[in-house]
Amino acid sequence: TQPPEQVLAADSSVEEVQPPVQVHAVDLPVEVIQPPAHVIAADPPVEEARRNQLEPTIVLPDYMRAIETERRYFIEGQRTERYRVPLSTRKMLLSRYKYYVPENNRLCDRHLVIEAWDFLTSLRNNYVQTFTAKHIQDMMSLKEVVQSGLLNFKNIDEMEDHIVHTWIGLNKTQFHQMFNEELALAAYLIKLRTGDSNERLSTLLAVSRRTLEKWLHQVRDLLYEYFVPRHLGLHHINRQQIVQRNLSVPKTLFGNFEGVDRPIVIFDGTYCYIEKSSNYSYQKMTYSLHKYRNLMKPFLMVCTDGHIIDVLGPYPATTSDADIMKNEFSNGKPLREYFRQGDAFIQDRGFRDSLPLLHQCGYRTYVPAMELICTNVQLEG
Template sequence: MCGVHNIRATQTRSIRTCIAILLMKLKSGLDNQMLATLFNMTKFQIRRAVHSARRALMKDFVPRNLGFAHITRNDIIDSHTRPLAQQMFSTVGSTPAILVLDGTYIYIQKSGNYTFSRRSYSMHKHRPLLKPMMIVSTTGYIVSVFGPYLADPRNNDALILNHSVKSNTEEMKSWIREDDVFVVDRGFRDSEDMLTDLGIKVEMPAFLQKGKRQLTTEEANCSRLVTKVRWVVESVNGRIKTWKYLGKTLPNTQIPYIGDYLRIVCSICNKYRPPINTGTFEDDLAIATKMTMLAKQSNELQSFVQENGLDKRSMKWQKLDAEETSTCITFPKLTEDEIRELTIGVYQLKTAKSYSSEHFTDDGSFEVLVSNEIPNIISARIQSRHVSSKKYSLWVKYDTSILSWYCTCKNGARVVGMCGHIACVIWFLSYARHQKEEVREFGVRDWTELVEDAARTVDFSDSEDEVLVENQEE
């Protein structure tokens, strides 16, 4: 590892031991007392070893593996950009650098300094923390880390990015070029104008307009294109937090070194860990072509539902146990791989299992709605995973295959993939109900009955009557 020659060996520990102590501290999160016991050293010696290793790695190893200066723009484009992202976000004849940005969190203790306590308190997480800004490629390669920053409203994601660009942190302005693409979430909305002035293209999920309950088909489709690429930064953040020292609440005495520790971990990930994305070139191009083609289409089933009043109460639907659909309707039978081609991702399949387990009734049935007036269309009402009082209505049109779908949730009008509610119904009807009954839960278990519930109804009428009779007899 580069930089180890800057560490001085002593009688109590070698250079190898010094690096091992630091890496074990970061990976396991053990305190100095436990490390001293494991390495047969004193706490003071452990502290000196960590200090020496940190300084040596920050001097040589980190600059070689992290920061805008350590890698050229062409290297990011050629070696660390997914063909899927280039296909979806680049124009004809251009090969922009595509970067994904997001803030992450390093939790710290509450401070006795009230000014710092207020400014490090996150209203979003409801606890004190510091915010590093992660800048990664579409394969998960970490280009740079800015910060850490404070966590008050004056240090939101947009303002952090604005500050970094205006102060030209790591001379990033000379690295980026016009028509480069920044893929971000909605928290960067206040940076959009500044980035546009610099000629940078901003890809961000759409906002739900005031007074509306649902994104349009075009907005939902474009948002899905963004999330298909943006997830990689969340995976990078998760990979970093596997280093348990960065995932726990750090004492405030470590605040001066948090940035160094984070950069050391990111440099190690860049140097020794494989890319997060493992898709092949051909698969990426095929998925990108499919998604861009679907993004231009409208949701025909949505128009049919609204024009024919299928979402009105006057429309008569008949409840049907999903087990009975084999005799009443010919819903296509699919494999999980075929369903994944419809969802264009695995997340919806994961949530489908949880949604399905909630919609089993006491007798083990899963209800769907059918109408004799509308052939080859089923309907269902799926409980929201977040709000108990909200259910979403959905419709699925089928023949020998799944033709179209529409849901009343915020993202339910999209045709680039589908929401989790639609995936739940399709997954159960086309796959899960054909499996053996003993594996229907698919790993989803309800723990409610094992925990006390104050809202559970208790009938005290019998015991009260007995007490009344006893008192009268006395």
């Protein structure tokens, strides 16, 4: 008879018994296996004291400090997610409640957006009054800029990104883009200089066409309200200032009248080309038979040094310079009351039909001469 060990070895049908497999627990991140926050208490002061036992501390009776920890909320939370305490919240708590929160402490999303923090003094187990040199240095840096509250849009760059997006639905870049008056003014000036379509300009400036058109309307209204009254019109400059702008050559030729220096003003109309209109009456009024294009005519009054006194109009393309001049110097018009007898007007030949009215008002007009020279031509047969 064979021993039992040999019988088992010879029997190929008997399965080999394997030792039990030991299953080792896998270390999961603390965030995943974290139990609900409302049942977690803050680190006991003894643990924090053991962590900071090598650093000397000082007691500040008037200030409170949250227990320094990254694993738990420094106050009782109601969510499982933990967020770093925003810089704006830390500044506000220190300045308003004298409650210092270390840099790496955590909060739940509910406490990220609240404004009232009066409950802090009742949380006796969640703060201490001992501070290390590192804590005091951090407190001094927080004291350098004190914000007025959680929402401080005057200093939006110091606010946290998620707070800005929570309250206004935009990020900081989008907010600055909406608030950037330089970009709107640049868009308006580019439009004036290039005349490109709004679709092209909106692509160039990386904004929507609707936003670009809104900017153009706003800039136009603001320029008309603030810029034009200060730099255009008869009220922004007086007669003596016009006299001071007379250059030496025009002053010598035209400025003196009866021993007194008088204003010298250049009048002329210019062209502002526009697109063809589908409106028949408007198309007829703006089409110039002289230029063979659709245009409007702004009418300029300029000092001899180039300073623009005022821009009148715009007038239709079918209106001549003489008709514009007669209309602007008719009875009761501002130009008739502003200028006086003896003032010098420099014009081109297009104003010749308005000269009788200007001479009747006592103004001196200077127009390039054009003499007709008649010659007798003898034809030799």
